[in-house]
Amino acid sequence: MATTVDRLLPTEEAEALLELTRELATKELAPQVHDAEENGEFPAAAYALLGKSGLMSLPFAEQYGGGEQPYEVYLQVVEEIAAVWPSVAVGLSVHTLTASVVAANASQEQCATWLPRMLSGEWLGAYCLSEPQAGSDVSGIKTRARLDGSADNGEYVVSGTKQWISNGSCADYYILFARTGDHPTRGLSAFVVPADTAGMSFGAPEKKMGLACDVTTQVLFDQARIPVGHRIGEEGDGMKVALSALDSGRLGIAAVATGLAQGAMALAVGYARERQQFGKAIGEFQGLQFLLAELGVEVERARATYLHAARLKDAGRSFSRQASIAKLCASDAAMRVSTEAVQVLGGNGYTRDYPAERYFRDAKVTQIFEGTNQIQRMVIGRDLLK
Incomplete structure (x- = not known):
């Protein structure tokens, strides 16, 4: 790259992380970018490399496999990747967003179950918030989750359509926001939905102007059943979480x-x-x-x-x-x-x-x-x- 960034980093460890990121971006990612973007390929190998290198876990607690790094360090890692391959940097940002929802709002048991796989790069996440009629207006979400059975061990039956979902059809889990009540802001709840959930399907990838390797699809729910234990936080907390x-x-x-x-x-x-x-x-x-x-x-x-x-x-x-x-x-x-x-x-x-x-x-x-x-x-x- 013709110009380099003069960074002021908080620790020697952070400096080593940024140096590692630059090396991976220059030597491993850069040679792939042109052909992958021309063909609209999902960069699975790139995410696997970032996970193996510890760059998918930076702003999270060590007890779950995180890097325990300040957010300012994590963001500069994202910036270095984006300078070479913006699509991959967007996917990393989305994945971190999904893991952050779990880390900040899930129970200790849920965190211990899910976060190690999320932070290692074994699982890649997607964030299911937007809908055809609900983009910036989160209160307009219409996807509905109806409780079937008891509040302790029942299931939510989910139907609706999510749109503009990065990593759609390619993720291993989806952070879903669905309506469990009628109140515009206190009627939403959040869930972790595994990719193999029955009743969940995907639209064709959007034909976008750019970010061709950031695969973006609709995510469709048709009577999909999600265990109560996959709800994040209490019913009605979804707006606050989102x-x-x-x-x-x-x-x-x-x-x-x-x-x-x-x-x-x-x-x-x-x-x-x-x-x-x-x-x-x-x-x-x-x-x-x-x-x-x-x-x-x-x-x-x-x-x-x-x-x-x-x-x-x-x-x-x-x-x-x-x-x-x-x-x-x-x-x-x-x-x-x-x-x-x-x-x-x-x-x-x-x-x-x-x-x-x-x-x-x-x-x-x-x-x-x-x-x-x-x-x-x-x-x-x-x-x-x-």
């Missing part, structure tokens, strides 16, 4: 977007050093230097916002507004930087022979998922006015 997890998920997407922007900027800088026009490298022209300087500012600003929010989270302080700021700032930066990277490469940037156009296509969705940037502005504004 919204608290989304703050952390937004930081994951902020790190993905920052990494994507870093990768696009590094590509542009490297090209500007090498491309010759009028007898000298195009990077020697002041107009292009100013453009690259602006891109550097965008990337550094994005990184600073997500690190600030992560450090608040690590300190046990409220970080909801800062998570929205980070997601908004970083995703807008990813779009701006990737757009200008195509411009720096000129005609080459518009071809699939160079990754600039892929960064451009991948960047757009960061402004949309985990809450659109319009929703982030609402969250930020309301919090400021409290």
Whole structure:
């Protein structure tokens, strides 16, 4: 990569983790990216590698196989991966989101049963929240879970459709949010649903603009039966669980977007050093230097916002507004930087022979998922006015 990140990490262990991540991303992931994205292949081997290397478990407790790392370290690992392969970084972020739901809300017995397999990379997770009519409006969820039998050892019978599910049809378990009551906000509950659950099926992968290796499908429930013991928390806790997890998920997407922007900027800088026009490298022209300087500012600003929010989270302080700021700032930066990277490469940037156009296509969705940037502005504004 033409430019490297000057990181200030809290420990020598964290420095070693980031060095390991860069090495894996450069030597193991980078050679696969082009062909895999062209063919829309699910990167199972990449997730297996990350799991084996301990990078799927970083912000979790050691007692369950976690790395016991601060969130700021985990997010910088996500950023390094995203600079090379955004699809895999998104999948890692989604997986961490699902494991976080269990770690923060499940019983000790449930954590001991599920988390070791989640954190080792043996299981890959998916997050089933959005529906065709319920994206940012979680209260609009219509998938219903009806209790059949006793509250101690009965089963929930689930019917409904989830949409825009990353790792859909490829995950080993699904964190499901379904309606167990009629109240808009206190009628939702959360469940862990194994992939082999009878009555669960999947739609065809969405044909998306970018992130081709982030397989995204509908998840369909038709009288699927889920044991009571797979409910996370109490009935009606689902809204609280979903919204608290989304703050952390937004930081994951902020790190993905920052990494994507870093990768696009590094590509542009490297090209500007090498491309010759009028007898000298195009990077020697002041107009292009100013453009690259602006891109550097965008990337550094994005990184600073997500690190600030992560450090608040690590300190046990409220970080909801800062998570929205980070997601908004970083995703807008990813779009701006990737757009200008195509411009720096000129005609080459518009071809699939160079990754600039892929960064451009991948960047757009960061402004949309985990809450659109319009929703982030609402969250930020309301919090400021409290």
